Amino acid sequence: MKIRVAMHHSPQINHFLKESFFFYTIAIGMDSCYSYVSKNYDRNFEFTDSTLLGRHFSVTLHPEDIIICEKAGMQCFNAPGQLFSATLRKHNGHGGFVTTQWEMQAIFDDNGQPEGIFCVGYNITEFVDTRSRLNTAHTQLNEIGFIQSHLVRKPLANIIALTALIEQDLTDERSSQLCKMLTQSAGELDQMIRDISDKTDE
Template sequence: MINDFSPINNFLNNSSFFYTIAIGMDSCYAYVSKNYDRNFEFTNGTLLGRHFSVTLHPEDVSICAAVGAQCFHAPGQLFAATLRKHDGRGGFVVTQWEMQAYFDEQGQPEGIYCMGYNITEFIDTQSRLDSAHHQLHEIGFIQSHLVRKPLANIIGLSNLISQESKDKGLTDLCLMLTASTTELDQVIKDISNKTDE
């Protein structure tokens, strides 16, 4: 029944972005696209006929088993899985997959057909964005709480000095100091509000 997928296999066989594979009921690769072999077969051979787990992070084998069971339980539906695959350099890439069970003419299960692509760059970018957002939130907290407190004290002290002083020159200086610190306080509030967005 793999031939039922031949149009899409032919279309995606030379894709640089997408992988197409089929896993038989024996848990071995029954079909692998060139791009999949190119990215995950590191002995210059093919993954065809090898156990599907050879490319996976060991912790992700159970994800495949669970999603495979879903596929057989709901024929005709696609199920998604995010899986880590060996990168050939001791690390892993993150891949996103959609899977569907396929059956023979008598309705007996033959395997799982899968189409996937590498999302490592997306995951890395998302992680950097999350980290940047966290840092902005920290900066906002520091500005809002740690910087504004002593600034508020300066504003209060300059107001007290201005009220208590009989010296017009000192009072004028305190008013200028209050105006400048109030302006700085508003700038800090504006920055803090932007980091919270």
């Protein structure tokens, strides 16, 4: 039943993907050139007011990612009917790159001969950047936790111990009171550092 529904709606699905502002749809022929590109793909990766149709697939790719694309294509032909994924960097037209995620499948003609690869992709640059920032923040928190629990608390513990020793030798009530206040404040600071360290370890 699901297959019949999918086949019934395939024209609408194809039109949706063709007109999508979110997804990219492309097909690469056996000559390694684009045999189809959606409007959104041209809009994002063609920077000469023309079209990528007929051009070699590598023109949009980061040079290091060409081999990733080639390997994914070989997988598609070795396992017809299966989808294979790849994360690829594409030129953004400003000297940099955006990160894109793709799913690919081999295309065959009515005689079972390979015609190319059909691909559906989308931009994951924001996701990748956010994940990178979170990883950096996590690393920084771990470093802060280490500094607090090992480097800061050691001299603080020494201060607490020294104030306790000094307090034992004091005879002046005013000085003794100030020393107790110093010990209390140092203890409160030590507890705050413990609490912060516990949170950075979570």
